[in-house]
Amino acid sequence: MSHPVAQAAPLRAPLEIEFDYTRSLGPVLSQFMAALAERRILGARGADGRVHAPPFEYDPVSAEPPGDLVPVGPEGTVVSWSWMPEPLAGQPLAEPFAWALIRLDGADTAMLHAVDAGSAAAMRTGLRVRPRWAERPAGSIRDIACFEPCDGPAGGVAGADPAGADPAGADPGGADPGDVTPGMTITPVRLHYMHTASPGESAYLRGLAEHRLLGQRCGVCGQVYVPPRGTCPADGVPTSEEVELPESGTVTTFCIVNVGYPGQKAQGFTPPYVAAAVLLDGADIAFQHLVLGCDPGEVRMGMRVRAVWGEDGVSHFEPAGEPDAMYESYARCL
Numbered sequence: 001m002s003h004p005v006a007q008a009a010p011l012r013a014p015l016e017i018e019f020d021y022t023r024s025l026g027p028v029l030s031q032f033m034a035a036l037a038e039r040r041i042l043g044a045r046g047a048d049g050r051v052h053a054p055p056f057e058y059d060p061v062s063a064e065p066p067g068d069l070v071p072v073g074p075e076g077t078v079v080s081w082s083w084m085p086e087p088l089a090g091q092p093l094a095e096p097f098a099w100a101l102i103r104l105d106g107a108d109t110a111m112l113h114a115v116d117a118g119s120a121a122a123m124r125t126g127l128r129v130r131p132r133w134a135e136r137p138a139g140s141i142r143d144i145a146c147f148e149p150c151d152g153p154a155g156g157v158a159g160a161d162p163a164g165a166d167p168a169g170a171d172p173g174g175a176d177p178g179d180v181t182p183g184m185t186i187t188p189v190r191l192h193y194m195h196t197a198s199p200g201e202s203a204y205l206r207g208l209a210e211h212r213l214l215g216q217r218c219g220v221c222g223q224v225y226v227p228p229r230g231t232c233p234a235d236g237v238p239t240s241e242e243v244e245l246p247e248s249g250t251v252t253t254f255c256i257v258n259v260g261y262p263g264q265k266a267q268g269f270t271p272p273y274v275a276a277a278v279l280l281d282g283a284d285i286a287f288q289h290l291v292l293g294c295d296p297g298e299v300r301m302g303m304r305v306r307a308v309w310g311e312d313g314v315s316h317f318e319p320a321g322e323p324d325a326m327y328e329s330y331a332r333c334l
C-alpha cells in the first residue's frame with residue numbers, strides 16, 4: 001500500500017526537558033557551601049598569596065589543594081556587569097537584575113552573582129554591594145539570594161523583616177540547618193523549546209494519531225525508512241513515496257534495562273524491562289521501542305512482535321506468538 005507523499009504543514013509542539021542533577025561537591029566546595037549556610041563566605045589563599053573567592057579546588061600556581069580557607073566579604077565591589085532585562089524562570093530574581101562579577105573584600109578574584117540594583121542606571125563598575133541572604137539556607141550558592149547596593153535600604157535576608165536582618169552575617173537568624181545536605185548539591189536543569197518536526201516526521205506523527213505506521217521509500221535504492229527522515233542517506237535524494245507498514249515486526253537487538261528513572265512509575269512499567277530495536281515487516285531500518293508483555297528473559301533476537309496502541313501512538317510491542325524470524329531475514333539491519 002503506497003501513495004505519493006502528502007504535503008501538509010509541519011507539526012510544532014513545545015518540548016520541556018527537566019531533571020535534577022545531583023552531585024557531590026568535593027572537600028573544598030563542601031566547606032564553601034556549608035559556610036554559606038551559616039552566612040559566611042570563604043576564599044582560598046594560593047601559593048602566590050592571592051585569595052580566590054570562590055575557593056579553588058587546585059591552586060592555579062602550585063596545583064595543590066588549598067589549606068585552610070579564609071573568610072572574605074561579605075561586602076564587595078562590582079568589577080563588571082551585564083543587565084538582565086527579562087529574567088528567565090529559575091534565575092535568582094524575577095525582576096530585572098544585573099549579572100555581576102563581584103570582588104569580595106579580602107579577595108583578589110571576582111565571583112559571579114546577581115545584583116538587585118532596581119535599574120540598569122543604578123549599576124556601575126565600582127558599586128559597593130553586600131549579600132542578601134536567603135531566608136532558608138540549603139548549603140548552596142543560592143544561600144546568597146543576590147547582592148544589593150550597600151547604599152540602599154538594608155534588605156539583609158530575602159523574605160524576612162528587613163528591620164530584624166543582619167546583612168553582616170553575624171547572626172544566622174532563622175537559618176534551619178535541617179535544609180542542608182552536607183557535601184551534595186542539586187542543580188535543576190530545565191530546557192523549554194519549540195520543536196518543529198520535519199515534513200517526513202510530521203507525516204509519521206499524523207499517521208500514529210490514526211494508528212497507522214508510515215514510512216517512506218527511496219525511489220533510487222528502494223529502501224524503506226521508518227520513521228521517515230525525508231531523504232535517503234545512501235543516495236542523498238528526497239524519499240518520494242509514502243509506505244504504510246504493518247504492525248508486526250522482528251526484534252533485531254535488545255537490552256534489558258535494570259536502572260529506573262524518576263517518574264517512571266507513572267508510565268506503567270518499572271525495571272527490569274526491555275528496550276529493543278524492532279524491524280517492522282517491509283522496513284529496512286529498525287527503530288527503538290519497548291517490548292513488554294513477557295518476562296524480559298524471554299526476549300531474544302528474531303522474536304516476532306506486534307504493536308500495542310496507546311493514546312499517543314504505539315505504547316509498546318508485545319510477543320506475537322509466532323515462530324522466530326530466521327537470522328538471515330534481519331541480519332542486514334543489525
Ligand SMILES: [Zn+2]
Nearest residue numbers: 218221232235
Ligand atoms: Zn536510496
